[in-house]
Amino acid sequence: MSFAGVSLIRDGRLCPSAPAINDAGAAGGYHLLVVEGYSRTKADAPHGHHVESGPFRVGGYLWFLKYYPNGSSSARPGSTSASLILAQDVEKPVKAQFVMSFIGQSDKQESTYIGLTEVCEFPCKSAGMSYLNFMSRDEFEYSEHLKDDGFTLRCDVLVLDAKVTGAASPFVTVPPPDMQRHFTDLLKDEEGADVTFEVGGETIAAHRCVLAARSRVFKAELFGPMKESTAAGHTIHVEDMEPQVFRAMLEFIYNDSEPEIDHKDDDEDAMWQWQHLLAAADRYDMQRLKLICEDKLCGFIEVNSTAAILSLAEQHCCDGLKKACYAFLGTLGNLRAVAATDGFDDLIRNHPSVMKELIAMLAPF
Structure with missing residues (x-):
């Protein structure tokens, strides 16, 4: 090597x-x-x-x-x-x-x-x-x-499918791409920002071209038939979203990297933020961010959280996350423990299709 x-x-x-x-x-x-x-x-x-x-x-x-x-x-x-x-x-x-x-x-x-x-x-x-x-x-x-x-x-x-055409020159070192850093600085400094959002009482500035390039929903909102209502000088009100979740989504839009969730070693708070970030990603049709959130939430599946995570997965059509929950429930002891939690009844009541899938999965039992 x-x-x-x-x-x-x-x-x-x-x-x-x-x-x-x-x-x-x-x-x-x-x-x-x-x-x-x-x-x-x-x-x-x-x-x-x-x-x-x-x-x-x-x-x-x-x-x-x-x-x-x-x-x-x-x-x-x-x-x-x-x-x-x-x-x-x-x-x-x-x-x-x-x-x-x-x-x-x-x-x-x-x-x-x-x-x-x-x-x-x-x-x-x-x-x-x-x-x-x-x-x-x-x-x-x-x-x-x-x-x-x-x-x-x-x-x-x-x-296995290397694209090597020859040894690297010992005289020239090509640095890695740094476009992400420049875009992150652009968001942080708000230089040239031309759209403003109000989220949970906080004002957040961004660049409409960057948002439109990364999200079809933002593109329709900022450049579609209703673009007059989002013109410069108008503030777009974002309902049902916390400021830290919206900021985490913006950071992903600008740097295309896994968001840093600040939860101060509080697993419950971390799970809450990943759940809400997944909902935001689905809302703005950002599939890669949605999959990142799914992957993270798979690590939080346990007895007291499975009902809430499965409900979220069903609501936002997260097939991978659903399969992870069903894999956890595939053990009869886990299923009985989850069924005894407060959130299980709400899950069955709000998402009856889950019960059908559980019955089909547990048929061998």
Whole structure:
């Protein structure tokens, strides 16, 4: 495997260092993620939060790593987790295989392999594959991999449909795309903003062309037959939505990245925000954001939340989220526990089709 750069995480933050975007110049390459100050990183990153490597290129594609010190969701608080993420737009899914491993020193090739994935497809930018239970956190902390409150994680990537035409030039380093950062700054600074929303008593400025390019609903609202009512100087009132949810949706519109949900380690609040963000994504026909919310909510499925999550999935036609709920209810003990909760009767009353699907699913019982 060719060397594809190194990223240094110190006390939970990516440190500026030698460019991490070194091109492996081949279909296969490996990247090193060096973490110093593991204890600080673990303390500052609650369940579901992660730190990221710098970008690196293997097989002609840009990638980065996500490391979850306390598990990728609240459902897996006792495990560390790591993910490989595709960092660029692609015309067709990228097929790749990858290995996560620990090594004793960053300058050594030897490593202790944790697992090998089957061939994976990365269909679009920000798509990722994870080791959900990479290693028990207790097991890791007592292992030889953690030394002086630090460790090095190695990710080997083999791209099966690599678009490599030759080795990278040692004299030129092409930086990763930074358009997302510029658009995010545009939203933050409100420079050139030409549309104003009032959401929950707060005023939020944005750019109508950006919104219209990302959402057919915004395009119809801002440039359709009713555009006179949304002309400059008029404020658009958004009903039945909290300001923080609307802002999270705008951030996704501008940077096309997974929204950062600030829940201060409150899982119930995090679930509430992902539920409302899913409803907002459906309302404005933003399918990728909707799928991100579905994926996040799958990690919150448990006895007391299943009825509410299944109701939301039924209301907004979330097939994947529904299947995750039904998989949880497929255990008779889980079904009985959920049926005893306060929200189950409301679920059956408001969505009778769910009962038919449950009966069909439980027919073998």
